[in-house]
Amino acid sequence: MALPVETFFLHPDAQGTLQSQIQQMIAQGILSGRFQRGEKLPSTRKLALHLGVSRITVTIAYTELLANDYLTSKGRSGYYVSDNAPVPPAFTPSQVGPDAVDWTRAIGQRFSGGDMPRKPADWGGYRYPFIYGQADPELFDHANWRLCALKALGQKDFTALTTDYYDQDDPQLIEFIARHTLSRRGITARPEQILITLGAQNALWLTTQVLLTQRRRAALEDPCYHALRDILSQSRCHVTPVRVDADGMPPDAIPPNTDVIFTTPSHQCPTTNTMPMHRRHELLERAAEMDALIVEDDYEFEMSFLKSPSPALKSLDTDGRVIYVGSFSKSLFPGLRLGYLVGSEPFIREARALRASVLRHPPGHVQRTAAYFLSLGHHDALIRRMGSALHDRREVMSAAIAAHGLQIAGQGAYGGSSFWMRAADGVDTQELARRLQARGVLIEPGHAFFSGPSRSRNYYRLAYSSIPAGRIADGVALIAEEMRALSDLGLNAVGNWP
Amino acid sequence: MALPVETFFLHPDAQGTLQSQIQQMIAQGILSGRFQRGEKLPSTRKLALHLGVSRITVTIAYTELLANDYLTSKGRSGYYVSDNAPVPPAFTPSQVGPDAVDWTRAIGQRFSGGDMPRKPADWGGYRYPFIYGQADPELFDHANWRLCALKALGQKDFTALTTDYYDQDDPQLIEFIARHTLSRRGITARPEQILITLGAQNALWLTTQVLLTQRRRAALEDPCYHALRDILSQSRCHVTPVRVDADGMPPDAIPPNTDVIFTTPSHQCPTTNTMPMHRRHELLERAAEMDALIVEDDYEFEMSFLKSPSPALKSLDTDGRVIYVGSFSKSLFPGLRLGYLVGSEPFIREARALRASVLRHPPGHVQRTAAYFLSLGHHDALIRRMGSALHDRREVMSAAIAAHGLQIAGQGAYGGSSFWMRAADGVDTQELARRLQARGVLIEPGHAFFSGPSRSRNYYRLAYSSIPAGRIADGVALIAEEMRALSDLGLNAVGNWP
Numbered sequence: 002m003a004l005p006v007e008t009f010f011l012h013p014d015a016q017g018t019l020q021s022q023i024q025q026m027i028a029q030g031i032l033s034g035r036f037q038r039g040e041k042l043p044s045t046r047k048l049a050l051h052l053g054v055s056r057i058t059v060t061i062a063y064t065e066l067l068a069n070d071y072l073t074s075k076g077r078s079g080y081y082v083s084d085n086a087p088v089p090p091a092f093t094p095s096q097v098g099p100d101a102v103d104w105t106r107a108i109g110q111r112f113s114g115g116d117m118p119r120k121p122a123d124w125g126g127y128r129y130p131f132i133y134g135q136a137d138p139e140l141f142d143h144a145n146w147r148l149c150a151l152k153a154l155g156q157k158d159f160t161a162l163t164t165d166y167y168d169q170d171d172p173q174l175i176e177f178i179a180r181h182t183l184s185r186r187g188i189t190a191r192p193e194q195i196l197i198t199l200g201a202q203n204a205l206w207l208t209t210q211v212l213l214t215q216r217r218r219a220a221l222e223d224p225c226y227h228a229l230r231d232i233l234s235q236s237r238c239h240v241t242p243v244r245v246d247a248d249g250m251p252p253d254a255i256p257p258n259t260d261v262i263f264t265t266p267s268h269q270c271p272t273t274n275t276m277p278m279h280r281r282h283e284l285l286e287r288a289a290e291m292d293a294l295i296v297e298d299d300y301e302f303e304m305s306f307l308k309s310p311s312p313a314l315k316s317l318d319t320d321g322r323v324i325y326v327g328s329f330s331k332s333l334f335p336g337l338r339l340g341y342l343v344g345s346e347p348f349i350r351e352a353r354a355l356r357a358s359v360l361r362h363p364p365g366h367v368q369r370t371a372a373y374f375l376s377l378g379h380h381d382a383l384i385r386r387m388g389s390a391l392h393d394r395r396e397v398m399s400a401a402i403a404a405h406g407l408q409i410a411g412q413g414a415y416g417g418s419s420f421w422m423r424a425a426d427g428v429d430t431q432e433l434a435r436r437l438q439a440r441g442v443l444i445e446p447g448h449a450f451f452s453g454p455s456r457s458r459n460y461y462r463l464a465y466s467s468i469p470a471g472r473i474a475d476g477v478a479l480i481a482e483e484m485r486a487l488s489d490l491g492l493n494a495v496g497n498w499p
Numbered sequence: 500m501a502l503p504v505e506t507f508f509l510h511p512d513a514q515g516t517l518q519s520q521i522q523q524m525i526a527q528g529i530l531s532g533r534f535q536r537g538e539k540l541p542s543t544r545k546l547a548l549h550l551g552v553s554r555i556t557v558t559i560a561y562t563e564l565l566a567n568d569y570l571t572s573k574g575r576s577g578y579y580v581s582d583n584a585p586v587p588p589a590f591t592p593s594q595v596g597p598d599a600v601d602w603t604r605a606i607g608q609r610f611s612g613g614d615m616p617r618k619p620a621d622w623g624g625y626r627y628p629f630i631y632g633q634a635d636p637e638l639f640d641h642a643n644w645r646l647c648a649l650k651a652l653g654q655k656d657f658t659a660l661t662t663d664y665y666d667q668d669d670p671q672l673i674e675f676i677a678r679h680t681l682s683r684r685g686i687t688a689r690p691e692q693i694l695i696t697l698g699a700q701n702a703l704w705l706t707t708q709v710l711l712t713q714r715r716r717a718a719l720e721d722p723c724y725h726a727l728r729d730i731l732s733q734s735r736c737h738v739t740p741v742r743v744d745a746d747g748m749p750p751d752a753i754p755p756n757t758d759v760i761f762t763t764p765s766h767q768c769p770t771t772n773t774m775p776m777h778r779r780h781e782l783l784e785r786a787a788e789m790d791a792l793i794v795e796d797d798y799e800f801e802m803s804f805l806k807s808p809s810p811a812l813k814s815l816d817t818d819g820r821v822i823y824v825g826s827f828s829k830s831l832f833p834g835l836r837l838g839y840l841v842g843s844e845p846f847i848r849e850a851r852a853l854r855a856s857v858l859r860h861p862p863g864h865v866q867r868t869a870a871y872f873l874s875l876g877h878h879d880a881l882i883r884r885m886g887s888a889l890h891d892r893r894e895v896m897s898a899a900i901a902a903h904g905l906q907i908a909g910q911g912a913y914g915g916s917s918f919w920m921r922a923a924d925g926v927d928t929q930e931l932a933r934r935l936q937a938r939g940v941l942i943e944p945g946h947a948f949f950s951g952p953s954r955s956r957n958y959y960r961l962a963y964s965s966i967p968a969g970r971i972a973d974g975v976a977l978i979a980e981e982m983r984a985l986s987d988l989g990l991n992a993v994g995n996w997p
Contacts, residue, residue, distance in 0.1 A: 005879060007683040010810050035682050051807060100819030104845035107792060109712040109758075113852035122667070125658075138658040147652045150864075154645045160623075160636040163832035169620070184533050185505040199697075199858035206857050214607040232856055260605075294605060309549060312508050321598030334661035336863040347602035354611035358730055359704050359857065360697035364865050365834040366648075381503060 004036055006043040006051045019054050023062035031071055031086050042072065042080040115231035120443065124467075128441040129476030133419050133464035136334035140390055142383050146333075149373035153366055162365030168357035170197040171368035177375045178327075178341055186302065187316030188325060190343050196352050197363050201300055201328035201340040205263075206232050207352045208296055208324055208342065213238035217260040222250050224450035224460070226270045226298070229263060242452035245269055247411075249276035252287035262288060262295045266314050267302045271450050271462050272411035272421045281314050288322055295323045303332040305415040306388030321345040329371060331418070331466075332384055339363065339371055391418055394465040394473060401474045405481035410460060419464035421447070425488040430461040436483045442476050502534055504541040504549045517552050521560035529569055529584050540570065540578040613729035618941065622965075626939040627974030631917050631962035634832035638888055640881050644831075647871035651864055660863030666855035668695040669866035675873045676825075676839055684800065685814030686823065688841050694850050695861050699798055699826035699838040703761075704730050705850045706794055706822055706840065711736035715758040720748050722948035722958070724768045724796070727761060740950035743767055745909075747774035750785035760786060760793045764812045765800045769948050769960050770909035770919045779812050786820055793821045801830040803913040804886030819843040827869060829916070829964075830882055837861065837869055889916055892963040892971060899972045903979035908958060917962035919945070923986040928959040934981045940974050 008030075015022045030036040042048070045063060049056040063080055066072040073083040124130050153162065162171075175192045183190055198204040205228075213219055215237045221229060223242035233240050243254045249269045255262060264284070266276035276284070288295050297314045315325040321344075328340035342352055356362070374380055398420065402409060411421035424430055430446040437444055447460030463480075465473065506528075513520045528534040540546070543561060547554040561578055564570040571581040622628050651660065660669075673690045681688055696702040703726075711717055713735045719727060721740035731738050741752045747767045753760060762782070764774035774782070786793050795812045813823040819842075826838035840850055854860070872878055896918065900907060909919035922928055928944040935942055945958030961978075963971065 005679070005683070007807070008679065010685045010814070012685070012810075012814075030682075033687060035678055035687070100843050101787070101817075102790075102792065102819050102843065104843065107710065107758075108845065108849055109710050109715055110708060110849075111852075112709070112849050112856060115852065115856070120665075125662075135663060136661045138661065141661065143654065143657055147649075147657075150648065150652055151645075154648055156641065159641055159645075163634045163636065163639065163834045164623075165633060165828075165833035167618075180533055181503070181506065184528075185503070187508045187510075189531060189533070199862075202856075203858040210608060211610070212605065212607050217607055228856070235856060260607075289599070292600075294600065309505070312510075316508070316510075319599075321600050330663075335663035336661045338859065338862045345598050345600065345602065347606065351606055351608075351610050354609075354613065358610060358613065358700075358726070358733060360701040361836060364697075364836045364862060367862050367865065 003041040131463045145379040150370045153369035166362045174368045174372040187312030196342045198340045199338040204326040204342045211351045220259045221263040223452045227449040252283045273413035298326045307416045401477035418466035424459040501539040629961040643877040648868045651867035664860045672870040685810030694840045697836040702824040702840045709849045718757045719761040721950045725947040750781045771911040796824045805914045899975035916964035922957040
């Protein structure tokens with residue numbers, strides 16, 4: 002590859018002759034790793050013109066660099082970074098000294114330090130990845146996605162999609178969601194009541210910013226999706242964790258001065274329990290009593306392969322009290338970053354204005370590709386295929402778990418893609434996960450899902466969305482083996498529900 | 500299209516016989532516009548199974564709907580929404596009554612009401628669009644973009660890009676930016692010092708959240724990019740607008756207790772003035788004196804077609820004091836939503852954690868497509884082509900402006916894509932814009948760029964990035980004509996620089 006002439010600058014404060022400055026500039030480029038072996042330098046004429054120096058100056062500098070083996074010349078075809086040029090150090094500090102800025106003082110607000118459970122970036126290379134929330138490339142309909150992306154790259158669509166939408170969304174995607182996706186959940190919404198987001202996480206974040214302040218109180222499930230807890234703690238509102246039971250969040254346990262209730266009625270995250278209809282009504286009544294709002298994260302409703310999903314909580318809401326969060330991360334893929342918010346217009350208006358300020362709008366091409374994939378029926382077909390694969394895997398996994406005497410703490414009655422598991426009381430599942438990783442098994446320790454100081458350490462999540470059915474039994478056997486090794490410490494102390 | 504069976508729900512609280520409930524459910528679907536003419540209903544067998552009712556109940560409901568002309572039957576092929584079905588009203592309220600929620604109270608923080616200048620969504624249909632910041636589809640290299648997108652949709656890339664990156668970016672894009680894009684600006688940065696953002700706006704937003712609090716003070720240029728002012732006012736920090744002169748932001752005018760200085764040295768926005776080298780040094784010294792940070796928004800540096808751009812302010816920074824904001828919105832297209840932040844590691848770490856909380860990461864496919872487009876040299880070729888087209892347009896426009904005696908208040912010495920214009924003192928350019936729009940001419944009134952209560956109302960921006968050269972002269976003539984009509988009010992009062 003040729004190094005573009007625009008890459009070359011003479012530093013305005015530099016010392017020395019022009020010729021030595023040029024030499025130094027090129028040598029530094031090579032030493033810092035910016036210019037790599039075999040790359041072609043600009044011609045002496047071009048570089049001289051660009052830098053505003055005489056051509057002979059550049060030629061002498063190049064000749065010096067040739068002599069020092071930084072460069073090599075290939076006759077008339079020009080100058081190249083030599084194969085014998087000094088090798089840049091593996092670690093190249095960009096500044097010689099440390100920053101003059103005291104970053105401890107300069108940073109006004111800290112956001113790092115949340116306890117998102119980390120999966121290894123190369124999880125795909127592990128033999129037994131019982132990890133949650135990643136797409137299985139074997140199940141995804143890559144060919145049709147590609148065709149839809151191509152369609153959205155056609156001249157007419159493309160021209161429409163390259164422009165700045167300001168605060169608007171792709172009308173085709175909005176229409177499909179309104180007419181088809183939401184109607185499956187029993188929800189009726191107009192386009193002004195829908196906002197496309199960068200995944201469910203972005204939807205939850207926007208909602209929190211609009212509804213909560215330092216003076217307001219949120220209730221959230223315990224255990225719950227850890228990123229939601231981080232989002233709420235960053236917003237500095239008061240947070241009450243409400244311990245869930247086998248039916249999800251118990252309405253009576255929500256404190257009376259709550260402003261916003263966050264819940265996952267379809268599949269409680271992470272226990273996978275489904276909230277029964279009578280409790281949904283109770284929850285709506287409780288919220289009406291307190292004049293609180295409810296944020297319903299309806300993740301994974303598409304994965305109901307055992308029976309039809311119950312309608313969303315939002316479909317029972319006549320007050321405009323429920324804000325609904327949907328996502329395509331599970332049913333398409335998480336790298337897509339596409340979700341949506343449904344709520345009353347005054348709320349959506351503020352969320353839209355905030356989104357415009359933070360990022361304007363999700364990329365147009367991504368929205369249109371999804372709109373095609375959905376409206377051509379590929380999404381429905383994909384869900385059926387995934388449902389059938391997940392069904393098989395779940396049966397294999399159920400059998401393996403029973404065979405090895407591992408304890409299930411929660412499993413979705415409608416389907417889902419994971420089991421919520423419980424180890425003996427003395428077992429730290431973080432330690433278990435560490436030992437298993439060394440043996441090619443990835444599990445998710447449950448610790449990060451719990452709130453407060455006395456978090457349970459003996460839960461873990463086993464997902465079957467990324468592991469082929471044929472490997473499940475062996476993986477579960479390894480988990481059982483390591484579990485036995487670990488629980489020699491406290492095996493007898495099997496307590497009650499958290 | 501067939502209506503999927505999942506779209507059908509019996510409301511758990513519904514009254515009446517099952518048969519009448521089914522009838523009502525379908526009629527409501529048609530009346531609300533969810534089910535449209537010619538769409539196929541599920542078979543009686545399928546719907547009965549899904550709802551858990553007997554097949555005869557569904558059959559009777561369908562027969563009733565046939566009789567009422569909601570449905571039509573096509574022999575053995577099934578039931579369809581009839582062409583004679585009642586037409587849904589144009590406006591379909593989703594709820595019968597108003598919300599029970601008092602949204603004035605429920606919304607904790609308001610974000611709507613910023614004064615972003617609105618372009619009509621159908622700006623492409625206007626004959627003389629002197630608007631800023633939209634891509635010109637005639638100049639964009641659509642064919643190669645499409646090829647790069649296809650490459651990024653190939654099996655291997657796609658599998659890598661569908662996974663959840665958590666807080667990470669596409670390493671290929673980061674590497675290209677570090678090695679090529681930044682080196683053209685004289686900046687050396689390691690991957691840990693770079694963060695991909697959803698456009699420059701997202702970069703500015705993240706920076707503001709990390710660095711500013713209610714107790715800190717920001718200095719920003721006046722006039723400036725209006726969205727930045729909205730972002731800062733939402734963060735509730737103290738803001739001092741600093742009036743720019745012909746050399747950009749004057750360092751002496753920045754108050755001594757400033758924590759963060761926002762500046763656009765390459766092309767001041769919107770005046771397009773370039774900050775000379777001596778002032779850049781003065782600005783860095785001033786910032787060091789106060790121990791303030793500088794946020795450099797280096798937008799549009801690629802559009803330097805008149806002479807090579809000066810190196811970025813960041814390239815002169817040895818303290819780690821400058822945070823650099825780059826964007827591909829101008830040189831690729833704004834609907835892409837792709838930009839980047841460059842800064843010291845402690846800062847990037849917090850910005851990355853905040854981004855993870857807000858949206859995790861920009862979509863992988865968008866990042867990889869851009870990485871290919873850049874690394875295959877298409878971006879460089881595009882910039883050359885755009886530079887040459889913008890050069891032509893600028894000359895035509897310069898001549899037309901001079902011929903009609905319109906007054907230029909600022910024009911980039913290096914290039915750019917707009918002129919900053921001044922009307923006579925009595926002229927309100929918002930009124931001017933309104934009159935011109937009726938004649939097919941779009942201009943940008945300057946009012947929204949200024950800070951404070953006594954904003955100048957007689958400036959406007961004329962961009963040439965979206966209008967073909969052949970239409971510029973006629974468009975400028977129309978502007979001059981409407982200007983004369985308006986300035987009959989206060990033509991003599993031409994004052995000094997704002």
